[in-house]
Amino acid sequence: xxxxxxxxxxxxxxxxxxxxxxxxxxxxxxxxRIFNYVYYRTGNLHDAEDLTARVFQRAMNHIKNYTxxxxxxxxxLYRIAHNLVxxxxxxxSRRQEIPINDVPILPSKGDHPERNLVRxxxxxxxxxxxxxxPPERQNLLILKFVENMSNAEIxxxxxxxxxxxxxxxxxxxxxxxDQIGDQHISLxxx
Amino acid sequence: xxxxxxxxxxxxxxxxxxxxxxxxxxxxxxxEIVQRLxxxxxxxxxxxxxxxxxxxxRMLLVFGGVMSGMLVMIxxxxxxxxxxxxxx
Numbered sequence: 218x219x220x221x222x223x224x225x226x227x228x229x230x231x232x233x234x235x236x237x238x239x240x241x242x243x244x245x246x247x248x249x250r251i252f253n254y255v256y257y258r259t260g261n262l263h264d265a266e267d268l269t270a271r272v273f274q275r276a277m278n279h280i281k282n283y284t285x286x287x288x289x290x291x292x293x294l295y296r297i298a299h300n301l302v303x304x305x306x307x308x309x310s311r312r313q314e315i316p317i318n319d320v321p322i323l324p325s326k327g328d329h330p331e332r333n334l335v336r337x338x339x340x341x342x343x344x345x346x347x348x349x350x351p352p353e354r355q356n357l358l359i360l361k362f363v364e365n366m367s368n369a370e371i372x373x374x375x376x377x378x379x380x381x382x383x384x385x386x387x388x389x390x391x392x393x394x395d396q397i398g399d400q401h402i403s404l405x406x407x
Numbered sequence: 408x409x410x411x412x413x414x415x416x417x418x419x420x421x422x423x424x425x426x427x428x429x430x431x432x433x434x435x436x437x438x439e440i441v442q443r444l445x446x447x448x449x450x451x452x453x454x455x456x457x458x459x460x461x462x463x464x465r466m467l468l469v470f471g472g473v474m475s476g477m478l479v480m481i482x483x484x485x486x487x488x489x490x491x492x493x494x495x
Contacts, residue, residue, distance in 0.1 A: 244448060252436045252444075266440050270447045277448075340430045347430070362431035390415055390423055397423075 229290055233281050240277050247291065248273075250364060251298050257359045258302045260348060268305060272298045292374040299356060299374075306352070346396045354389040357382065 231239035251272050256265040275297050276283075283293055347358055353375065360371045368382040375382065415423070436444075 241448075248441070248444065249433070249436065252440075253433050256434060256436075257431065262437075262440070266436075266444060270444055273444075273448055339426065343426055343430045347427075358427060358431060362427050363433050365433075387415070390420065393427075394415060394419060394423060 225290060229280075229283070232277075233283065237277075240280065243276075243290070244273055247294055250291070251294060253363050254295060254298050254359055255302060257363055258298075258352075258355060259305060260344075264305060268298070268301050271301055275301070288373055292370075295360070295374045299352075303352065343393075343397075346393060349396070350389065350392065354385065354392070357385055357389060361386065 225243075228239045228242050232243060248269070252265060252269045255268045255272070256262070259265050259268065272294065276294055283290065347355060350358070356375060357371060360366045360374060361368075366374075368386070369379045371377075372379045372382045377385070
């Protein structure tokens with residue numbers, strides 16, 4: 218509904234002039250997406266909440282610096298999120314890790330409630346493997362599958378060409394396939 | 408052998424993508440989190456800021472008025488005492 222109601226360019230101009238209501242519209246529009254990204258990158262509900270808030274606070278403080286040079290606002294927001302998550306991982310590496318099994322399961326959009334209570338063993342194992350990948354590969358998979366973005370859109374966020382994203386995706390799948398080898402995940406055609 | 412390890416068959420590719428699509432699904436943030444985030448990001452409305460500003464301007468006007476009034480009263484009092492002293 219919100220998407221149809223506003224022209225992002227106008228709203229961005231107003232937000233850059235300090236109009237908080239305009240920024241509120243952007244916030245409502247991107248809240249779910251940024252939360253999803255941060256949630257999958259941290260696997261931690263509390264930190265996902267905190268980091269999501271910080272992404273928008275930082276965006277609001279620096280929105281005057283945002284200029285559309287072929288990089289959409291969403292890409293700019295994801296970059297802020299990426300930097301904050303990277304800092305979070307850096308800080309956390311000095312502290313203890315939370316096992317992936319402790320990660321709370323959130324309802325997936327369009328799922329039946331019963332489906333949300335338990336992740337299958339395969340999904341949990343695959344999530345563990347994904348979270349062992351280098352950050353940029355995790356980003357790529359999250360943007361591709363959670364955010365359903367094209368390689369070109371991902372390229373704008375990651376600062377890479379479409380071809381480079383495609384190549385990185387292929388290498389990521391190869392790496393996952395090799396890691397899956399020892400796990401109980403079937404790659405036979407289902 | 409090496410070629411096998413560095414390439415993915417169509418079947419493997421589609422199976423792996425299906426697994427990834429099943430695992431990495433968009434999630435819905437819990438309502439209480441959405442609410443807390445909204446509260447955390449809540450700023451006073453422009454209308455409220457304008458009202459606060461008007462209040463501040465009103466206070467300045469009252470303060471200025473009181474000071475001017477006192478100045479006038481002191482001047483009148485001084486003139487009054489000056490005139491009385493001249494008559495005495």
